[in-house]
Amino acid sequence: MSLPELGEEIRVRLGVLAREVKVAKGFVEVVTGRETLREVAKTLKEMGFDHVKSVTAVDYPKEGKIRVTYHASSFLNEELSRFMVGLSVDLPRDKPVVETLYPIWNSVEFMEREVYEFFGVIFEGHPDLRPLLLAPDLAEKKVMRKDFVVREESIYEGVPHEYK
Amino acid sequence: MSISEGTLGELRSKGVEVRRIDKEYYEIFIGPQHPGSGHMRFRVKLDGDIIVDADPDIGYVHRTMEKLSEGREWLKITPLVERMTIIDACNITLPYINALEKLMDKRPSTRASYLRVLLCEMNRIASHLYGFGIFGVFIGHSTAYMWGFGDREVFVELSEILTGTRLTYTYHIPGGVRRDMPQDFPQMVRRAVRYMRSRMPEYEKIFLNNPVIVTRLKDVGVITKNRAAELGVVGPTLRGSGIRYDVRLAEPYEVYGEIDFEVPVFEDGDALARTWVRVEEIKQSLNIMEQAIDWLERHRDEPVIPKEDYDKLPKLHKEVYEKSGRVKLLPAQISMKVPPGKAVARGEAGRGEIFYYVESDGGTMPYRLRVVTPSARNAIVFKRILPGHRLMDLPTVYGSIDYFAPEADR
Numbered sequence: 001m002s003l004p005e006l007g008e009e010i011r012v013r014l015g016v017l018a019r020e021v022k023v024a025k026g027f028v029e030v031v032t033g034r035e036t037l038r039e040v041a042k043t044l045k046e047m048g049f050d051h052v053k054s055v056t057a058v059d060y061p062k063e064g065k066i067r068v069t070y071h072a073s074s075f076l077n078e079e080l081s082r083f084m085v086g087l088s089v090d091l092p093r094d095k096p097v098v099e100t101l102y103p104i105w106n107s108v109e110f111m112e113r114e115v116y117e118f119f120g121v122i123f124e125g126h127p128d129l130r131p132l133l134l135a136p137d138l139a140e141k142k143v144m145r146k147d148f149v150v151r152e153e154s155i156y157e158g159v160p161h162e163y164k
Numbered sequence: 165m166s167i168s169e170g171t172l173g174e175l176r177s178k179g180v181e182v183r184r185i186d187k188e189y190y191e192i193f194i195g196p197q198h199p200g201s202g203h204m205r206f207r208v209k210l211d212g213d214i215i216v217d218a219d220p221d222i223g224y225v226h227r228t229m230e231k232l233s234e235g236r237e238w239l240k241i242t243p244l245v246e247r248m249t250i251i252d253a254c255n256i257t258l259p260y261i262n263a264l265e266k267l268m269d270k271r272p273s274t275r276a277s278y279l280r281v282l283l284c285e286m287n288r289i290a291s292h293l294y295g296f297g298i299f300g301v302f303i304g305h306s307t308a309y310m311w312g313f314g315d316r317e318v319f320v321e322l323s324e325i326l327t328g329t330r331l332t333y334t335y336h337i338p339g340g341v342r343r344d345m346p347q348d349f350p351q352m353v354r355r356a357v358r359y360m361r362s363r364m365p366e367y368e369k370i371f372l373n374n375p376v377i378v379t380r381l382k383d384v385g386v387i388t389k390n391r392a393a394e395l396g397v398v399g400p401t402l403r404g405s406g407i408r409y410d411v412r413l414a415e416p417y418e419v420y421g422e423i424d425f426e427v428p429v430f431e432d433g434d435a436l437a438r439t440w441v442r443v444e445e446i447k448q449s450l451n452i453m454e455q456a457i458d459w460l461e462r463h464r465d466e467p468v469i470p471k472e473d474y475d476k477l478p479k480l481h482k483e484v485y486e487k488s489g490r491v492k493l494l495p496a497q498i499s500m501k502v503p504p505g506k507a508v509a510r511g512e513a514g515r516g517e518i519f520y521y522v523e524s525d526g527g528t529m530p531y532r533l534r535v536v537t538p539s540a541r542n543a544i545v546f547k548r549i550l551p552g553h554r555l556m557d558l559p560t561v562y563g564s565i566d567y568f569a570p571e572a573d574r
Contacts, residue, residue: 024508025506026263026508051393053536056534069521071508071519075409076389084508084510107544110540110543110544131223133223135223143228152235163234
């Protein structure tokens with residue numbers, strides 16, 4: 001099986017549940033809505049994707065959205081372990097709330113906590129949603145969002161270097 | 165006698181933080197000044213000396229790698245991210261470069277791939293020996309500590325001869341590596357391999373088959389096969405639980421597909437099995453090193469960067485490469501733009517699988533870089549596996565999963 005073939009299989013399996021299924025560099029990306037996220041995750045788990053490697057959030061301030069991607073793969077199924085699938089959901093930036101996938105994939109527990117502290121995404125139903133790496137006061141600033149500006153002093157140019 | 169709610173309310177109104185604790189449990193804090201490795205804290209709830217609840221409080225050495233990398237040029241990210249795990253720098257940075265190569269649609273030259281594999285395996289052995297030493301000192305076996313750190317020096321010095329520095333190599337560049345190996349390097353590698361092979365039985369005698377150690381490790385911190393998959397643990401922790409998963413096997417990167425090696429798997433899932441996995445992996449890494457150095461010796465004339473990149477170099481840069489095997493970077497490479505898109509890459513580091521997600525908006529810096537390290541994924545073991553064990557088993561479980569705090573905190 002190749003990555004495009006897996007993409008096709010997922011497309012057939014998910015049907016209308018997925019808004020978009022496309023082959024990206026190194027993984028199959030599945031985009032779905034907030035309401036259908038759990039159902040899609042359940043279907044993927046039934047297919048054999050038994051763990052999540054990363055919960056990745058990306059902030060797009062211009063479009064007013066935060067995209068949360070669950071990169072899942074398999075340990076127990078050797079055929080599937082060669083591939084990764086990225087299950088994405090777009091959340092509004094001003095109210096990023098989504099149901100947790102903890103009941104389906106236990107491995108997301110700490111990673112969802114990370115996305116919560118860095119982006120302020122709220123995972124409803126998460127058993128223990130609190131900051132993992134940051135101190136609580138810093139976590140409130142949602143530091144990984146693009147509107148949090150980092151200011152670095154530069155010894156070479158004499159002017160601070162700012163980036164988002 | 166218990167304090168009434170009224171008294172508690174009174175205290176709260178004065179701004180004092182008050183909470184009731186379970187009376188029959190004893191709560192202790194371990195860390196963050198850790199006697200073994202790194203900085204992390206446990207909040208452990210005890211009933212007698214049985215752990216009923218363990219909460220790993222990590223993040224003491226969080227260095228905002230992901231945010232910092234959004235303000236660095238593509239090539240400057242390598243020296244940044246390798247600081248997560250300087251003892252395993254080659255394995256930690258390689259998937260980042262792989263993801264970058266995917267975005268740029270570039271393939272490394274074969275010689276560069278073999279050099280990368282060689283350095284990665286040297287790193288894996290050094291990392292395992294480091295973990296071994298820390299584990300030894302955790303459970304009071306100071307000989308393992310001395311031996312582990314002493315023998316690790318062999319591979320650290322080899323890396324120094326190859327790359328010019330002991331730990332933070334910044335060896336990979338898109339499409340190649342920054343230095344070719346010295347002329348007499350093959351002999352040095354073979355000598356180191358011979359030495360380490362002769363040492364392995366000694367390690368087994370003094371540590372793994374030592375009845376005192378076996379008693380402490382056997383049936384401690386057991387993770388069953390399905391539980392390991394459910395928790396998403398990686399590396400020797402996963403393979404010690406009977407799951408045959410290694411990124412080098414599942415999705416061979418570089419030239420691992422052409423190299424002959426085995427993936428050691430142990431079924432017991434306890435601390436002893438995880439330690440055995442590491443020892444067997446060192447043996448496999450020695451085999452891989454030999455195969456890589458054989459190939460490199462036979463193909464001395466091949467370039468360490470792709471031909472088309474070499475042709476673009478100015479005269480001075482070509483001279484430096486011909487004379488010393490060193491690839492001088494061009495200023496244009498530092499400020500290079502990467503085509504927009506997103507890519508993921510994974511690799512097998514010493515402690516397990518490392519994952520990178522890289523997104524580019526076509527600029528000179530990444531739009532988003534996400535990294536999940538093996539220790540970050542193994543941290544969940546503390547929370548889920550420790551309850552039910554005795555307090556004295558905590559160092560055993562900690563040491564056996566080879567948890568490295570700077571790596572987990574990123």
